[in-house]
Amino acid sequence: MGVHSPVDNHDPDNRKGHIAGLLKGVRLGLLDAKFFKEKVERVDSIGPRAIHGTAVVGFDIYVIGGFDGRTSLSSCFCFNAATKTCREVAPMNARRWGLMVAVLRGSVYVMGGYEHEHREDLRTAERYDCKTNHWFFISSMNRERYKGSAAVLNDKIYVAGGRDGKNYLNSVEVYDPDTDRWTFVTPMLSGRRHFSCVAFHGFLYAIGGRNETSEKLSTEKYDPAEDTWTEIPGMNYYSGYLNAEVIDDIIYVISGYYDNVVACFNDKENRWQQVADMNICRYGISTCVIKDLPKFSDQCHSLGQEVSGAQRQINGGETQKKEGGVT
Template identity: 30%
Template sequence: MFTCKFYIIAGVFFLCLVKASLVFAETSKIGTWTTASSAPSKRTEVIAATVEGKIYVVGGFNEPKLQNVLKFAISSDVEVYDPVSDSWSISTPLPEGRHHAGIASHNGMLYVIGGFTKSFLSVWHAVPTVYQYNPSTAKWRELAPMPTARGALGVTVYQNRIYAIGGYDGKHNSAAVEIFDPETNSWSSSTMMPTARDHLAVAAVGSRIYAIGGRFDLDYHHNMGTVEEYDPQTNQWRARAHLPTARSGITAGVINGWIYVVGGESGEGTFATNEAYDPVKNQWHTMAPMPTARHGLGSAVADGRLYVISGGPTPGGSFSQTNEVFTPPPANTTLSQ
């Protein structure tokens, strides 16, 4: 009798182990999320980038309080996350608060490009400013401005140049593609993006640059799934497979040659959606959704993981300290579309 019970219990335990392993295997195909140490302050519409292994989260809007009401809660904060120690520190603030700016990391420096600031009673005053941050001195300096003032733009680095693409100039969407050379502190212009838009994501993979999603004239009721690819060698654009879920207010990171596009907002709410683009096959794949749906979030890649920080859990003015980490599936994993 005892032996019979033992084998029944052992069999049930074995089946549970098999089921758990199958669930883990299936989950690992679409990646996994973990929660890291929360950011020091609640913010939204932030930007983020990795410099020398540390993640800098910059600007945006702070949660409104009496002490920031005169600034319309526009943030100049710079908070620094160390993934190794899972800890935060505070660094030198921006010379002036910015929200919906672009950001890039290049040669150990951080670049904050464009964005919006306040002007009279509006918080949508587009600016062309470029600020460079040196982590070794913790100091900012202002560089040559963009030719076109705009915010809610996309920024990426390709072959030692910083590309500033799209956005909103204060009156209309911009299709501008302007290229900054940090060595000469100068700008040049390139072929305009076919579809002008703001709140898009921009990423460089291999020898191409991708402009993904976005919206028309700051209106999240008019989201887009448009994906356009730019070839810097031929100076030409072409259309690629649409983002499966039309979104704006998104963020993106590149890991192992794939672009992971996360979050966003619409009139119906915020997105936890995480979709990955394979540029080689021109295919999209649905990945594990974020634990916390958000828009206006910042992201940065460190040690093969995507850190997704802050952002609003509801459309419009909402704020969080959330720091969630996505680990993608192994590069050789077979996925369905």
């Protein structure tokens, strides 16, 4: 006769965050195959997922939503880069892949995306309170969009481009957290998806992407003071699912379409350069930057040394390797 413990159903959502630690003490190889498939294999872990979002708050990296090959996800995990520990946090209110993510005033925001089960393009948006571990709906965007991009500029969230299921979008809307309102600004010069937005030196850059007429779209930047978009030099390199980040006052672009290419833009010289490739080709990746990580200098070479040792200039579509560079 079995005994049912009252602990079994106590606070299951919070207990899920300890599963990874507990499984280290389980001899999975001795489990019955049927039990493993029904009880263990279906647990939604931090792994495999694509077309997800990432956000950094302090030393915490939040991995949000995405697609696991079967369904869109609402689950979220938090990895602390200082302690190297991972925990599951509260799921979003909606399942989303191809979502846009931004961090503003210590909160994580997610916008839009695609809900696979009902084949629905989303315009809803949510805010995550890291202190209370809760997601709250905020005002929805003015239109549905997925596979667009978001960035924070002048204490507001800009969401640009993407698709609405039928069209490649060039529209751009801005969220003001003080009024909880979305407002359209001047649209981009080209509709695009699979691109990346990044705020840099007071401008908003829209980099890469594709639409129905081109897979080699120009890069453009937005001036919020003038409410205008202008083209800047193209990369002479293309890949879908681009991710852009700013490190050491330089924009880095990381490929995420079965590719491993990394390039950077120097706005002082107004040109693009290719740097050392990633070690692994990846698809549908998401990237982030952590500042002032403890003991980071003890774990890797300085970024400047790595870039200078591998820097290659892209000129006229041909890659020219500098002396001392690597292939």
